[in-house]
Amino acid sequence: MxxxxxxxxxxxxxxxxxxxxxxxxxxxxxxxPPGRVVTMVARKWTFVPATVQARKGEKLVFQLTAPEVPMGFSLPDFHARTDVVPGKAATLEVVPDRAGTFTFLCDVFCGEGHETMNGTLVVTG
CATH class of the missing domain: 1.20.5 (Single alpha-helices involved in coiled-coils or other helix-helix interfaces)
Known part of the structure; x- marks a missing residue:
């Protein structure tokens, strides 16, 4: 043995x-899955598009650009944010885990209209 x-x-x-x-x-x-790409431009003083629709659990890949001045993109309800710098693309992945209507906003002061620079993420069940 x-x-x-x-x-x-x-x-x-x-x-x-x-x-x-x-x-x-x-x-x-x-x-x-790689996720759905959402191409977004942060312009003085608006996001284009200003409304994004998604389904709960759908992976979103935000690809952001800012052609004019530095901006921020914040989706506080999902603890997601990134800086958006002119000449560079910023990427941010978000997977909404609940349905509802959520505000995204610029969180870097970008001029006179900064305080109204926001948009809406609409998540359906």
């Missing part, structure tokens, strides 16, 4: 577990 090396058994078990975990992560990454 051959003696079994407990260290070798442990290494084999760990290698098998690691392979299973990595395979699962790879499958999840491949299966994860």
């Amino acid at each position: 051959t003696a079994v090396d407990p260290d070798m058994q442990r290494r084999d078990l760990l290698a098998s577990a690691a392979t299973s975990v990595l395979a699962g992560l790879a499958a999840w990454t491949i299966a994860a």
Whole structure:
């Protein structure tokens, strides 16, 4: 009868577990939907589009640009925000986890009309 090396058994078990975990992560990454891209422009003193419609659980990928001055994009109900700098595209992913009407806004002072620069995310069940 051959003696079994407990260290070798442990290494084999760990290698098998690691392979299973990595395979699962790879499958999840491949299966994860990329999300719906929402192209948005932050202009003085409006977001275009000003209203975005989505379904609960739908992954949104906001791609934001600001052609004039630095802006901010904040969706406080989902704890999401990013800076939007002229000449650079900003990307922000949001997955609404509840239905309702939510306000997004510019949170970087951008001039006289800043306080009214907002929009609406409408999430349906």
